[in-house]
Amino acid sequence: MLLTPGPDLRYVTGYDAIQLERLTCLVLPATGDPFLVVPRLELAAAEASPVGALGVEMVPWGESEDPFALVAGRLPADLARVGVADRMWAVMALRFRAALPRAEQVAAGTVLRELRMRKSRAEVEALREAGAAIDRVHRIVPSLLKAGRTEREVGRDIAEAIVAEGHAVVDFVIVGSGPNGASPHHELSDRVIRPGDPVVVDIGGTMPSGYCSDSTRTYAVGEAPADFRAYYAVLQEAQAAACAAVRPGVTPEAVDAAARDIITAAGYGEWFIHRTGHGIGLETHEDPYIVAGNTEPIEAGMAFSVEPGIYPGAHGARIEDIVVCTADGHESVNHVTHDLIVVDA
Amino acid sequence: MLLTPGPDLRYVTGYDAIQLERLTCLVLPATGDPFLVVPRLELAAAEASPVGALGVEMVPWGESEDPFALVAGRLPADLARVGVADRMWAVMALRFRAALPRAEQVAAGTVLRELRMRKSRAEVEALREAGAAIDRVHRIVPSLLKAGRTEREVGRDIAEAIVAEGHAVVDFVIVGSGPNGASPHHELSDRVIRPGDPVVVDIGGTMPSGYCSDSTRTYAVGEAPADFRAYYAVLQEAQAAACAAVRPGVTPEAVDAAARDIITAAGYGEWFIHRTGHGIGLETHEDPYIVAGNTEPIEAGMAFSVEPGIYPGAHGARIEDIVVCTADGHESVNHVTHDLIVVDA
DSSP states (O other): OEEOTTHHHHHHHOOOOOOOSSOOEEEOOSSSOOEEEEEGGGHHHHHHSHHHHTTOEEEEEOTTSOHHHHHHHTSOTTOOEEEEOTTOBHHHHHHHHHHSTTSEEEETHHHHHHHHTSOOHHHHHHHHHHHHHHHHHHHHHHHHOOTTSBHHHHHHHHHHHHHHTTOSEEEEEEEEEGGGGGSTTOOOOSOBOOTTOEEEEEEEEEOTTSOBOOEEEEEEESSOOHHHHHHHHHHHHHHHHHHHHOSTTOOHHHHHHHHHHHHHHTTOGGGOOSOSEEEOSSSSSEEEEEOTTOOSOOOTTOEEEEOOEEOOSSOOEEOBEEEEEOSSSEEESOOSOOSOEEEOO | OEEOTTHHHHHHHOOOOOOOSSOOEEEOOSSSOOEEEEEGGGHHHHHHSHHHHTTOEEEEEOTTSOHHHHHHHTSOTTOOEEEEOTTOBHHHHHHHHHHSTTSEEEETHHHHHHHHTSOOHHHHHHHHHHHHHHHHHHHHHHHHOOTTSBHHHHHHHHHHHHHHTTOSEEEEEEEEEGGGGGSTTOOOOSOBOOTTOEEEEEEEEEOTTSOBOOEEEEEEESSOOHHHHHHHHHHHHHHHHHHHHOSTTOOHHHHHHHHHHHHHHTTOGGGOOSOSEEEOSSSSSEEEEEOTTOOSOOOTTOEEEEOOEEOOSSOOEEOBEEEEEOSSSEEESOOSOOSOEEEOO
């Protein structure tokens, strides 16, 4: 496997390197010792990183050398198959193809997903810490959401709180007020929040551990419209049903259906326009995806979001927790109430 | 060409989409009209983006569809060659390879670099704005650098200033004090800055336009050591010589040599351990690279950093401006003094 900087490399070694145009690549032969090809300029950083502590051989290269040829020269000439990091830049994968013309390239994820999907005890603990941090932010949100403020103003304060509550990086801040709440991937706008607005707040960041948080709550600024309150109650029931469906052996599509069936039966099916969830770990979105068609059974240790939504147009709602499949059910890492959170207008 | 979110797509369309696991891809056939394959969930965002204003056909796909098959189905079965965005995730390039098995993949950059390297008047103006913004930050740095503060504390204030002075995103903040200044890619540490420390401050961000800033100045907190002042003077001469070498027809390696020869002649050659510069635009690092071996002549409109450094170990120094090649020389977009900036200890 050829692992360039990104979540695959971080998972295997702990090395949180940034992908730049100079090749850094951990080479993991099927037999024999791995080695890290690294720009000479990055050698000190690599040696100081967790990959240095692993005792992995460092192979530095200079500014006018060809690091792809360097890798190829250390691999068997008849190498038939090589895994490339899922997020490797295509321009680098193409350089490796030219340097290793006989080696069929496959996504490293075909191997690594089997490991990365099944969280260790330490990874679950890291997800709990991320969940607690984003819960603290949601508990602050009612003090930030006010009629008369714009989504962008509220979003800026939330971004600060995400860092203040322990994240290393803000990954995304969605504040969807009124009709913007009906666009699931809306981010921030200059729309002024008005009394009576439902507001979807979907936020997440990456902790110093590398593990991600992701949680959505829906707020009402003052008295929300009756039609909104009606479908919010359905959504709450659907989200709880999907969580309750989680246990070893259940398929992701069955978890998706558990939420979708309730929403459809209540007449809102056409407004639930996305999958129910996604795996989470070192990436905010990773396997397993909780979506129709995914029949690969869930196992204990798998972690993913459960986040149904209903988006009729004038407003929308979503409730999202990260859950971990346990031996006989699920554990949520988020603990903020699922009831509609009404704040003073 | 198949352009997924990233600088290639933004260059061609202005669409600043984030790469996620769901495929968004602009398909640009050699003949016929382009179209954008987009997750149904992102359709509203794509339509509201500059790509919507271009009147490009949108081809949305649903959560359980295969978007790679969707793209392949709209392309000729005998397609022989396809360019993939340089930064496309390998896992997506491999999916395209399976969906278009007859099409040889090449890096889209082999075509797009010819456009992206030669900045338009509007792009040069965007680089000037980015340069002015980072200059304003460097002018604030003397008020932030104090003996007794840590690199991290100073770096946090600089990051705030980068945003306050007009950038949309902080890309990197290097504060290398004392021996940390001798590691060119050092970022921030908890080292306390001491009286007499030279401090390398290399900072940059991305403007709302998408264009990047990148500028380095070296500061002295109080009276810097005599050996440092000696090589700083050499560095200043070398940086000026490299800038003076820039004009149409000159090779990047000649610009690199213009700086390197002076540093080597003064006896510091072994401590100048990186190339002299890199192109800049929608990416902080892009073509052309100012490095030994690059003999592709520089043309008017090309923009790149000129940033020699000397790193003996106890401390280091670097001076970096972004310059644009003009009809008969160069224009620098950075205007902060190249003299050593001495701040009160």
